[in-house]
Amino acid sequence: MMESRRIRIGELIVAMMLVSIAFMPAVSAMEVEVEAHPVQASGMVMIDEVVTASSDSGFNQDVDFAKLQINPRHSSTQLKPGSSDKITVTVTNKDNKTITLEPGVVPSPYAENIFEESWVTVTPSSKDLEPEEKQEFTIEVNIPEDADIGNYGAEIAFTDDVMQTPYPATYPQYINTMNLFVDVWTPPNIQIQTSYIRDRVRAGDEHDYEIKLKNVADRDIAIDPKISDDNQRYFYDPYGTEGPAFDDDAITIIAPSIVKAGETAVVRVHLEVPDDAKGRYNGALDLNIDDPSIREWDGQIQMDFEVWTQPxxxxxxxxxxxxxxPITIEVSSNDHNYGMWMGAGSQDEKDEASFDLALEGESGKVELNLVKTTYSGTVSLGASDFPPWEVDGAGIYRDAVEVYTETYEAPGAIGDWTLGILPTNTQQFTYLITIGAVE
Known part of the structure; x- marks a missing residue:
């Protein structure tokens, strides 16, 4: 009875909606189509209104535009303030009629910086192009001395043809264009040795990190390092959204306010991991370097900490x-230096890795004898942001991989065995079990 009543209510809703649509005022430019789709789970009928453009709307009609071949379609260059560059563009008329070309600059509203039209000159300024005729245009870009550092984008439109859309467009989309991208830059006056601090830390521990800033300019440059206000506060993981492992106040920054000309200053970052910390912390240290050669994102040191728990x-x-x-067991730590490529790990001495092994056979526990320990690793030169020739002394060396190995021996017997390995001060290890005499 309840199901039958639901169906009758659904039919009533459909009838009411159909009546309301029947008495809708006529639409001059658009037609409305109504399709009914049954929903079996509830016994009701849902109404979807599908709006389609009619033949007289103008959107589906053929669009008449000048058919040009433009080569290249894109150009990207890097210029300093006060410098210039010339780009040659070849335009070919692929239409069956003469086309008048009048190239103009169309600034991109989506670029980081607005490209001033006065910075670009196109020669020739106009041209009547016959079918299959080619014309080379020279695009000269002149960046003024006072231009801001950053990325600029614009289009060079050779005709006024624009893309037609079924809705009003905020900005016209020109068809016959060449995209022009210019990166305005100056050599940085501050060389930042570390751009990324990444480390695995333990709750309750303290860690120290260093960021070196070398001033290659002939004047002093002010800095004001602070934790960025844009730090990521929450993280998404397969188990849901969780907050950071600890708050920003766990990090203390010690830094000078000036980097003197020709000298190197050190920004020190001290981390005190709370005893109850767990999870990850992701944020940034904004160096606030008062120099236009350093872009905002270049002056930020990304920080990524993972709080690790000893098993x-x-x-x-x-x-x-x-x-x-005999049974020979070899266990090796295999710790990668997370800061090798993009940043730095802790400056503190790390505790040495070690292993607690237990071997048990069918007759019980077997004594393991430590017969050999080895240290090995991979060292990288010039892995910091400074090139090798800019780094003095031992600072050029970076430990990429550190490996510590312990080798044990035990008398063997035929049967089933269980090996237990409890690692300390390592986040990754490998093992090798050899049965029989080792040559």
């Missing part, structure tokens, strides 16, 4: 032996 239980590996040969 309380061992990793276990079961294996089977088919001979009575």
């Amino acid at each position: 309380s239980g061992p990793y276990t590996k079961a294996f089977t032996t088919r001979t009575e040969g």
Whole structure:
């Protein structure tokens, strides 16, 4: 009875909507089509209004525009304030009629900076182009001395033809254009050695990091390092959204206010990880360098910390032996320096990795004898943001990978075994079990 009543109510709703549509005022430029789609789960009928353009709306009609081949369609260049550049563009008439070309600059509203029309000169300023005729245009870009550092974008439109849209466009979309991109820059007066601080830390520990700023200019430059106000506060993970591992006040910044000409200053970052911290912290340190050669994002040091927890239980590996040969177990830490490529890890001495091993066979626990320890690694030269020739002394070396290995031996027997490995002060390790004599 309830289901039948739901269906009758659904039919009544449909009838009312159809009546209201029947008495809608006529639409001159658009037609309305109504399609009914049954929803089986509820027994009701939903009405979808599909609006389509009629033949007299003008949108589906053929658009008449000048058919030109423009080569290249895109140009990107890098210029300093006060400098200039020339770009040659070839335009070919692929239409069956003569086309008048009058190239003009159309600033892009979506670019980082607005391209001034006075910065660009196109020669020739106009041309009547016969079918299959080609014409080379010279686009001269002149950047004034007082231009702001940043990216600029514009279009060179050779005709007034614009793309037609079924709705009013905020900005006209010209068809016959060449896209022009200019990166206005100056060599940085401050060289930033570290652009990224990334580290794995433990709750309750303290860590120190250094950012070196070298002033290559002939004048002093002011700085005012602070935690960025735009730091990411929340993170999305497969288990939901969680806040940062700790607040910004866990980080203390010690820095001078001036980097003197020709000298190198050090910005020190001190992190005190709270005892209850867990998860990740992602943020940025804004150096606030008072110099136009340093763009806003170039003056920010990204920080990424992962709070790591020492495991309380061992990793276990079961294996089977088919001979009575001795058992050799090799365990190696394999720690990658996260700051090798883009930044720095902690300046503090790290605790040495170690392993607690337990081996148990069918007859019980077996004593393991430590027979060898080895240290190895990979060292990178010039891995910081400074090129190698700009780094003095030992600062050129970066530990890319550090490996510590312990080798144990135990008497063997045929049967099933279980190996337990509890690592300390390492985030990754490898193991190798050899059954039989090792040559």
